[in-house]
Amino acid sequence: MFEVQKLSQIKIPLDWPNIGSLEKEYVLKALDSGFVSTAGPLVKEFEDEFAAFLGCRNAVSVVNGTCGLHLALRLLNIGPGDEVIVPSLTFIASINPIAYAGATPVVVDVSADTWTIDPLQIEKAITSKTRAIIPVHLYGNPSDMAAIIDIARRHNLYIIEDATESLGATYQGEYTGNLGDIGVFSFNGNKLITTGGGGMLVTANDELAKKARLLVNQGRQAGQREYIHMEIGYNYRLTNIQAALGLAQMKRLPEFLITKRANTEIYMEMLDGVPGISWQQELPGAKSSWWFFSIIVDEGFKENKQFLISRLTSKGIQVRLFFKPLNQQPCYVKYNFMNCPVAEDLYNRGINLPSASFLTTDDVHEVCRELLKR
Template sequence: MFNNIQLDSPNLGDKEKEYLIKCIESGYVSTAGPFVPEFERRFAEFLNVNHCVSVQSGTAALHMALYELGIKDGDEVIVPAITFVATVNPIVYCGATPVFVDVDKDTWNIDPREIEKAITPKTKAIIPVHLYGNPCDMDKIMEIAMKNNIYVIEDATESLGALYKGKMTGTIGHIGCFSFNGNKVITTGGGGMISLNNEEWASHIRFLVNQARDIAQGYYHSEIGFNYRMTNLEASLGIAQLERLQEFLEKKRMYFELYKEIFNGIEEITVQKEYEGAESSAWLPSVKIDCKKVGMTIPQIQDELKKRGVPTRRIFNPIVDFPPYKEYKKGNYFNSYEIFENGLNLPGSTLNAFENIEYAAKALLNILNIKREVNI
């Protein structure tokens, strides 16, 4: 058994210590100081967008995007049935109604055909989620949005570095949102980022997240604002992590390719697929297991993997099953439930060695009693 296999733990080292010490020694540890604007500038440069505004979380990023676009009571926002609940909560914060639609059976991302069916005169926005780092079919989604005069807010919280036809996720829609939680591609401990090219929106969001304070007039507030600012401590960590991002992406994609190679041709296991022209960030490598065929449930498989030192995570539960959202359960979510019942996240942390990933994959084959020679 391999010890210390990591599911999604952050990769922190000397560079992160160096930047944190530099921040502490500067005295700029809170929201005022040079590290936050520098992180925003570098992040915008990486994405090739005009503006980035840092916030306290991916949830805050989504909330601010919806708020800035004027989403309010009586409006509808289309979202996939499978995502983390943080995608949906900000819709309700704004008083709007989430409209859940099913996902594609192969990519597990929001199905553009289901989006079209769900559009009503009240629809004001779509939030495509690049699930587990896998880009959505953005060409079709943007086509639908333009045809119906609807905003697109990309939930790119899991997909930093992912590409769709040469463009970074989070830069294709009207606004992109990222998360830097401890388990994401890069981390600031918490934190998030809003990416956009509209200068007016960016300026106003920057104003709102600082309690809508007009600094030129001291403590004067012309609007209701939010305390969503990132701290310099977080930003200094983010700068260090951003400098290592390519290293992280290379490792994650290498691990993802290894899983695909080992599971290739095995009917009982299918890897989350990418659309043509898309390249996942491979944040969390994910597979679907034919549980009926193997005669085991996902929790049973997880228990057996845990005994062998392999941490896993279940696919997100369809949100329409949660008490606050049951009233919004309107349609057929066959693919979402099928993926939840059969899906599994496998180790993808960049702290792992190549051998850890190979061991995890072989352990799954062993548990499912699938005999196969694997030569890597």
């Protein structure tokens, strides 16, 4: 069994947030202003700065990425009787909003090299009830969006990008989240930038953005003094304190991305050519944000995956298992999803390695030395 390490035992962390003096300064300013909840001015400022970074028309903040995906389905009027295709190898938050909406999830396998949704499997899964595809840019690595966009156009389907792990990743020069009808990001504590919780929905469609702002605010127009609710909405709003933290993190995002890629290149250099170890591949024209650098180990490498995990954790190196495939999740057994052999194999052999944005070159070297120790 995988044992969770105590914080005091961790020397090199997997994914802790990178918080410094700038974040403290911004949060204290928000506290001093008296605006701590959902009506503060920093929320719009954060949305505007996020949209400017991505180069998108509209960014609407939400309380977390899961709510963002749920909101996206609601905006596209997807519900009972509709099917939505999602990859098997992803966190369960990619599929739960489909169930919230009353739609039917359809789980398909991933590609063995990118670990993202396999376009060939999408084609096989499409029926007359299919309304949308949710490609997940797993661990920051862009999905094959050219193929997915082609499929969506031919079958008149929506694309909701689950970009919760891929802030800063690009595909053919465009940031992920901008490639579908709607994109959704997460600012959970382990993501590239954090607001503690929080998320962002982005879209080029002004009408969808306008409706999103209504729905996140309990169906009430922002700034309206009377309590008149035009639709049944949700309390999905981000707080001013969270926005303050997000603004500070956005200022540091470029440095985070540089560090992530630099550390990934060290991992690749030190592990290159080692028999029994491989890692996620970027598609031509794609550039991962490398939220996580992860490896796949052959059964014969250092005996097995569990042996490696135990040895690394005993040295204070925090690692993590891959997400358990959706087709194997007990809470979705009633759907009788097809087997997804590629996702299942990746799960059985995969390890997430330390990837926090403050790790040093020495930290990465130490991880690799322990990994390769004879």
